[in-house]
Amino acid sequence: MNWDQVTRDWLSVSQQIKLKWGKFTNDDLAMISGGRESFVRLFEQRYGDDKATAEKKIDAFVAGLKLPQERGNLLSWSQHCWKNIKSFARIRPRI
Template sequence: MNWDQIKGDWTQVKGKAQQQWGKLTNDDLDVIEGKREELVGKIQERYGIAREEAEKQADDFSSKF
């Protein structure tokens, strides 16, 4: 699934994002609204990881759908 599809189905997908990244709050997920860059930024912020790693995790997440 590409990010346009994820963005369109975000209300259904965000539960899976919450499972994968437990440190993301419901407010975080509401702000993200399926936008890849927002998700990468929040993963980076909450987990204290490098941007490249956060991007890899986001891409791995999107490839599961």
């Protein structure tokens, strides 16, 4: 996963961050809101690492993330609904 995806899926990513690194509060994660530099800065404060170490740990964590399955299911569900709508549009009413 790249950082653009992290920003888009921040809610699910922030939950995973909280599971991995318990020192982050909900307020911290809301303040970060997908910003990499904010995350690195706050990581340095919470865990006492230098900037390079914090960046390495965060980048390794982000590289291991996978897109949530719910998004794929939601997309396929919406596509399914759209197909149904289009099929109803083809039906001509009986007079």
